[in-house]
Amino acid sequence: MKILAFETSCDETGVAVVEDGRRIRSNVLASQIATHQKTGGIVPEIAAREHLRAIDPLVEDALQSAGLTLREVDCVAATVGPGLIGCLLVGANYARALALGAGLPFVGVNHLEGHVYANWLITGDPPQPEPELPAVVLVVSGAHSDLVVMEQHREFRLLGRTIDDAAGEAFDKVARLLGLGFPGGPEIERVARSGDPKAVPLPRAWLADSYDFSFSGVKTAVLRYVREHPDASVSDVAASFQRAVAEVLAEKTARAAAEYGARSVLLGGGVAANLALREEIAKRVGPERLRVPPPRLCTDNGAMVGAAAFYALRYRTADAPLAVRPNMKLA
Ligand code: KG4
Ligand code: ZN
Numbered sequence: 062m063k064i065l066a067f068e069t070s071c072d073e074t075g076v077a078v079v080e081d082g083r084r085i086r087s088n089v090l091a092s093q094i095a096t097h098q099k100t101g102g103i104v105p106e107i108a109a110r111e112h113l114r115a116i117d118p119l120v121e122d123a124l125q126s127a128g129l130t131l132r133e134v135d136c137v138a139a140t141v142g143p144g145l146i147g148c149l150l151v152g153a154n155y156a157r158a159l160a161l162g163a164g165l166p167f168v169g170v171n172h173l174e175g176h177v178y179a180n181w182l183i184t185g186d187p188p189q190p191e192p193e194l195p196a197v198v199l200v201v202s203g204a205h206s207d208l209v210v211m212e213q214h215r216e217f218r219l220l221g222r223t224i225d226d227a228a229g230e231a232f233d234k235v236a237r238l239l240g241l242g243f244p245g246g247p248e249i250e251r252v253a254r255s256g257d258p259k260a261v262p263l264p265r266a267w268l269a270d271s272y273d274f275s276f277s278g279v280k281t282a283v284l285r286y287v288r289e290h291p292d293a294s295v296s297d298v299a300a301s302f303q304r305a306v307a308e309v310l311a312e313k314t315a316r317a318a319a320e321y322g323a324r325s326v327l328l329g330g331g332v333a334a335n336l337a338l339r340e341e342i343a344k345r346v347g348p349e350r351l352r353v354p355p356p357r358l359c360t361d362n363g364a365m366v367g368a369a370a371f372y373a374l375r376y377r378t379a380d381a382p383l384a385v386r387p388n389m390k391l392a
Contacts, residue, residue: 062374065123065159066367067116068135069152070144070172071203073360074115078127078134079367082375083183083191086127088364091115098243102233111145113147114153123363131163138370141169141382142389143204149385157383168370169382173207175365176200176329179354182368184307193324197317199310200391201338202330202360202361203229203244206274208313209392210321213375217392219315221272228306228332231276235283238297248297250335256300258337261293262284263305268355273314279305297314307338315345326351334359 062332063086068075070091078086078238093111097103120301124131137155142149154167160167177200180192196211197220206223226234229246236245241252266275283302318326332338334356343351358365382389 062135062371063129063133064136064138064367064370065120065131066170066363066370067139067152067156068175068361068363068366069112069116069148070142071148071361072097072108072138072166073362074119074152075361075363075366076116076119076123077363077367078123078129079108079364079371080367082178082371083188084335085182085364086129087123089122089126090362091119097377100289101237101243103145105145105147108145109151112148112151112281116151120159131159133138134163134165134354134369136166136168136374137163137367138168138170140172140175140366142172142386143386144172145385146175146385146387150356153385167383168373169384170366170369171389171391173200173205173389174369174373176202177211177327178368178372179329179362179365180325180327180352181372182354182358182364183392184355184358192327195321195323196325196327197314197321197323198329199314199333200330201228201310201328201332202382203227203233205330206276206310207220207391208317210317210323211327213378214372215378219392221274221313223274223276225277226280228274228310229330230278231280231306232332233336234280237297238284238287238319241295241299242330246335250337252296253300253337256294256298258298258300258304259300260297261375263301265305266311272317274309276306303335303337306334307341311341311345312337318346318350318388323350328353329359331360363376375379
C-alpha cells in the first residue's frame with residue numbers, strides 16, 4: 062500500500078510517499094523557517110500562503126523521488142488537525158481534491174498520531190523491528206506535551222499534558238529572551254553544549270504525583286535570573302534550562318513506563334530531537350527500550366503522516382475524520 066501523504070499543520074510543508082506504513086519511498090520538505098525568522102515567530106496567514114506556494118512542486122518532487130506516478134499510488138492522506146486552521150485547510154483541501162480527481166481514497170490524519178507513528182518508519186539497514194506494545198509515548202512539540210499509554214494500535218490513554226506552555230513553546234520563548242534565533246529549541250541545544258547545566262538554579266514543576274507538566278514557572282525563573290544577572294553566560298543559562306525541562310519530562314516518562322509495564326518508550330515531536338532529553342530518558346528507562354526517530358523525523362514531516370495513515374486504515378479503531386479540526390487531541 063503506497064500512500065501519498067501531506068503535512069501542513071504549522072510551518073513545514075511536507076509531502077511523502079510511504080509504503081506499508083514503514084518504508085519511506087520519498088520525504089520532501091519545504092521549510093518556512095527563513096520566512097518566520099524575520100518576525101521571530103509564525104504569522105498564521107503568512108504560513109498558510111507559504112504552504113500554498115510550496116505544495117505543487119513538492120508533490121512532483123515526492124512522486125519523482127519515489128519513482129512513481131500518481132496512478133501507482135493507492136491512497137492520499139493529509140493532516141487534518143491539530144494545527145493552524147489556515148495551514149491545515151491548504152494541505153487537507155489540496156490532498157482531498159487530488160484524491161477525488163485521481164479516484165483514490167482519502168484519509169485524514171491526526172498530526173499527533175503522526176508524531177507517534179514516526180517511530181514505525183524504517184531508518185536503519187537492516188530495518189528495526191516494530192516497537193513493542195504496550196508503549197509509553199511522550200509527544201513534545203511546539204504546541205503539545207502529551208504523555209500517553211498506547212496499549213494497542215491507535216488506542217491512546219492520556220496520563221498527563223501541559224497545564225500551560227508546551228515544552229517546545231518554552232524552548233522558543235526562553236531562546237527569544239536569551240537573544241537566540243527561531244526556532245528556539247535547536248538554538249538552545251547548540252549553545253547549551255558549552256554550558257554548565259548546574260550553573261543556574263532553576264525550579265522543577267513536579268506537580269506532586271500528577272503526570273501533568275508545567276513549563277511557565279521555569280521560563281519566568283529564567284527571565285528573572287537574566288534580569289538580575291545581565292552578565293550571565295548564555296550557555297550556562299541555556300544548559301540549566303534544558304536540564305530542568307529534560308529532567309521533569311524524563312522522570313515522569315520513566316515513572317509511567319514502570320507503572321504501566323511499558324515494553325517500549327517512544328518519543329515524538331520536535332523537542333524529541335533534543336539529545337539532552339534523549340539521554341535523560343535513556344538513563345532512566347534503559348537505551349534498549351527507548352525509541353526515538355532521527356531528528357528530521359521528530360520535527361514535522363510528510364512521512365510520519367503516511368505512517369499514521371497506514372495504521373489508521375489497518376486499525377480502524379477511531380474514525381478518520383475528513384474535515385479539518387484545529388483542536389484535535391491524541392487522547
Ligand atoms: O513537532 P514540531 O516540528 O512542530 C509542532 O508540531 O509544533 O515541533 C517544533 C518545536 C519547536 O518549538 C522547536 O523549538 C522544537 O520543536 N525543537 C526542539 C529541537 N528541535 C526542534 N526543541 C529542543 N531541542 C531541539 N533540538
Ligand atoms: Zn508537530
